[in-house]
Each structure stands twice: as structure tokens, then as C-alpha cells.
Amino acid sequence: MLKVNHLKAYIDSIDGIVKAVDDLTFSIGKGETIGIVGESGSGKSILAQSLIQLNPSPPVFYPQGEIQFEGRDLLKLSEKELCNIRGNEISMIFQDPLSSLNPIFKIGRQLVEAVRAHHRMTRRQAEVKALSLLKDVGISQPERCMKSYPHELSGGMRQRVMIAIALSGHPKLLIADEPTTALDVTIQAQILELLTRLQSKYGTSIIIITHDLGVVARLADRILVMYSGKIVEEGTAEDIFYRTSMPYTWSLLRAIPSLKLTLNDRLVSIPGQPPDLASPPQGCNFYPRCPFASPKCREAEPVLKEIGKGHRAACILDEETFESRKKELEKKESGGSMISNGQGSVTS
Template sequence: MEKILEVKDLSVSFQTYGGEVQAVRNVNFDLYKGETLAIVGESGSGKSVTTQTIMKLIPMPPGKIKSGQILFEGKDIVPLSDKQMEKVRGKEISMIFQDPMTSLNPTMKIGRQIMEGLIKHQNMSTSSAKERAIEMLRLVGIPMPERRVNQYPHEFSGGMRQRAMIAIALAANPKLLIADEPTTALDVTIQAQILELMKDLQSKMNTSIIFITHDLGVVANVADRVAVMYGGQIVETGTVDEIFYDPRHPYTWGLLASMPSLENDDKSELAAIPGTPPDLTNPPKGDAFAARNPYAMQIDFEEEPPLFQISETHFAKTWLLHPDAPAVEPPDAVKRRMRKLSSTFDKPVLVKGGK
């Protein structure tokens, strides 16, 4: 498969009154054409800053790209000016934001908001752009698009506004779509519809997608690969099957254990990850997760672990994978979740221990 995006050793910081916040620290990942990569983590883990940096949307200052490269189709976009990035945003890379009500212009008709990018990036006439806007509204499942194209955002429901945002993002046929928590503000029924819509549109348009979420539960049916972020770093990456059925990092175990389940047949309480994320104005010396990790060893507080390779596609940043580390199995809550997932999707549970 051909790579469309390579992020190499990316570090991003923000100057604040409390000091320099090291929001993203030496992040590396790739994205292939037609692939969906989910970036998962708690609020403050650095996932949204990472993707906004790809779009060059972080305010500079106070934000600063300290180091690294962002190669889009082999070209580093980090040195590009705002003027140069205007030719990339919308046309080559588009973004769906979390809250469509604040992202859409309340004073402009939906159709006009779709047409703007088409007129600017594809030099369409007003009439051709309007036809394309109607086509896009129809494509994303909005009924009566000929009428809806002349309506304002407040006349749309929450789910329809999110569909309109997707129509705006995909109108110019971008090669890369970044979806920043696009279903967080929606109820579960509409959330499922939007996720299914994105899968369907991707298969039709062959767009590469980066899907940002704090909810590991929405990932299983959306992504091809998953990158788990914590403390501004990627701590585990692998295929969806590897992350759900063979997780290796204790933080990934915590995310899996805290996923709510409709089949609460064991009557167990929902697990929670103890403690709070690290203060990134003064990042921990060793493993960023050590203070919240019940399996932490002395070395976790002294030295940052490398990414250990588990398979060709699976890596985890934890000293538990060192050959000299004690064998540690995932907690019972994670094993229960994996068994439920395995029975639901007819997949084998791969984990036998901590190595």
C-alpha cells in the first residue's frame, strides 16, 4: 500500500503563563491510501493537537512546532506558509470538527457553505457548485436536498448538521479527511448512522481518514489501525484486531476495561483508570503512565521505554515487554471485555500474558 501521510518525530508545544506545555512529544505514525487510522486517548493526550498541526491550524504563537516532519504525499508541509496551506486545506486535506453548530456559519445557508470550497479550489461556476452541493447533501443522506440547500444551520437537526459538515469536508474530493470526535455530541442512534455513513463514503471515494476519539468503543467498526495516545506520545499502535484482542500496554487495558457494555451480565462495576494525566509543563522522567500504572516497576519512574515490536504492525511503549520483565496478564475486567468482543465478532482472544 502507498503511504499518503508520514508523521516523523513531531513535537509541538505551547507557551502559557504556567510554562511551556509539551503537548505532543516525538510522535510517529503513517497513513496509507484508503485507510482509516483511529487515534484514541483521554482529553489532553495530544490527539487533537496532532491533527490540528497536520492542518497547520494551531495558533503560532503561542503554539510552536519544535521538531519533526509532516510528509503529505512525500512533501513536508511543516515549512509551508499560511498562504501556501490555503491551497492544501479543503482541497487536499479536509477536517470535520466536533461540534457542527459552532463550526457552521449560522448566517450562511448550508448550500453556500458547501459551495465556497468548490468555487475556490475547483474554480466551479456558481450554478455548477450549487448542483454539486445538492449532490453532496443527497450523498450524505439528507432528504429533500434541493430544499435543504437553501436552509440555515439552525433549521437542521444535530445529526443533519453533522452530515452537512461531512458534505462540506468531502465536496472537493480531498485525499485525506481528519474527523475530530465527529460523533461526541450526538446520541448513540445518530452516532451509529454517522459512523456507517463515513464508512460508506470512504468505500465510494477511497479517502484516507484519521479518526480522533476518546471512546475506544466507536473504533472497532470504523478503523483499520489504531494509535493509542497518552501524555503527548503514542504508547501503542496496531491493527484493530491487535488492539482489541491482543492489547499490551496497561493504558490500553484501562481504556478497554472502561468501555461501557450493554451486556452487563456479570453485574460488575465499570472500571476506571485511577489518577490523572501527567502535567505536560513538566513531563515525567520515565514512563508517562507510570504513576497510574498498577504494574509499574522501578525502571518506569527512571527511564522512558522504547517502542517494543510485537508483530510487523503491532508496537507498544512499555517496559513490561522487555525480556527481563515479569509476566503480567491483563486485569480480569479486560479479559471479560475481550471475551465479550470475541463472542460478538467471532474472533479469537490472543493474549496469554504480558509478553
């Protein structure tokens, strides 16, 4: 349904050109859920916004690539044509539900506006539709919610309203950019539940963007792991979690504070900070933070190579060496405790 081919989205900044999205290729089918995972600054939000061109341009520009959506290249459409696609065919939910709603208008007005933007309806009809949307996203008193201002609702309710607005045009594709990061774990569980339910009801495809691999474990059919603007590993959820083939994905998985650990266990963190995209390191971008780095990693950028059906990873280590190195490291760590420090480059 959506096919992204060799997409590049660069930002023209004072520090030079920032390669926020660098040669990305992926596709998503009907009713499928894709998880895009990466740290802050890995370019995942720029990617999401590029898909429907919400990025201000300039400074963002697209030197290469195409975004094929049902036979059309979204990069070549006019602003007017894009407006017809946004909300009607592709819509988006953002991280912070408070700043995505207008604080001075009641929820009802904002929702009715969204409904009428997508359907030819009278105000009365739109209100009925808005109420049913609110019920759909699990708001128990939709009438009262319509009459509330955004600040009167809790974070979870606001995010539900955002989802209702996003669904008002019956989109074929929903892009959720960190939809649960600002929320409590309990509310997060509810929102994820809601997304799964709505997906099976409407058959919407979902792209969910997050920094937490735990969030996508249940939801995503396929997962893309992004690091400094590039895909470093791609595969089904099973591939990523059980046949991890890239040191970065492996490190991310180990960093999740797990309920399996006890008080005396030390969390394994990824040392340092994500690289500055204006001046990325030579060779493999993950090289400075990689536990298995060798001088060879510095020479050339690893290519994304197929290692299983639909499973791709960008690392020069082959499967066997990677496995043995992992074991070695785990053995070493269980022996002596490591001292962590986050000494790294300052982003400037």
C-alpha cells in the first residue's frame, strides 16, 4: 500500500546538512502494523512527518527517493492534493496530546471541525458522528467530553480524543508518533489495546514509532530499528526479538528495565549518546558505542544485507561471530561489575 524507496530527508541547518533520514526503503501492506524503533535523535519523527510532508520545507528537503502511496508519489503532489490525503487517507497521532489540541476550544468543536473537513455533513450530523467516534475510542461519557476543554481531561482521555480525530476521515494508514511516551504504564496499556481493537475493526494499517521495544513487541508485525537516520535492522517481531542480528538492537533489548532482574543486578546501558547527525562518525554509525566494535567497522559503512527471509541487518559480523561475541561479553559481565559512565560528545 505504502512504499518508501530510497528516501532521504535532510535538514539544512547552521551546523551543516543533517542527514535525518538517510536512504530508507520499506513498505507496509493493508492492515499491517509496522513498528519503527529508535532513540531520540535517530530521525524517526522526521521520517514519520516526511511521509505526509508535515515538515517545514525549507529547512527540510528531499534530495532523493519516492513515497509511493496507492500508485502516486507523495513527494510530487501539490499542497492541495496533499491536503486531500492528510486525514482522509493517512492521518497521524502525536506524542503530546495536550499540545496537539487547541486549548481554547471545546473538544466537541475541534472534533466536529475534523469530521466536517472530511465529510460533507451538516453540523448536527457531524455532532452525531463525533459522539459515535468518542464512544468508539472508549470514552465513557462522550456528551460530557464534547463540552470539556482539553485541560479538563486526563492525558489518556486527550490521547483518545486525538485518536478519534485521526480516525474521523477513516484513514487507510495511521501514523502514531510515540503515542504513549507521555503517559503512565496503565494508560499506555489501554491505548495500545485500543489501537489493536480499532485496527481489527477498520482494517487500518498502522505505523507506530517508539523508543521502547516493549511497546512494539505485542503490536507490530514487522519492526524497523533505526539508528542515526538509517535502518540497521528490519524483520518480523520474532526476527528482532529472538534472532537479533545487530549489536544495536541487542543493546536496546538489554537496556529495558526488566521485571526479571533483581535489585542487585546491574542494568546494562548503552554507553554514550546517539551521534550528532550533522557530523556522523566514519564507517558504521554505531561504531563508537558498539560493544563488539573492531577497527574494521570504522573503514566502511555496513550495508543492510539479507540474512533471512525478510530479515535484514547492517553489521559486518556474521551470525556465528556475533553469537560467540555475545556469549563472551555476557560471561565477562557476570564476573565483574562494570562502571558505567555517559561520557560522550555534547550535541552542539
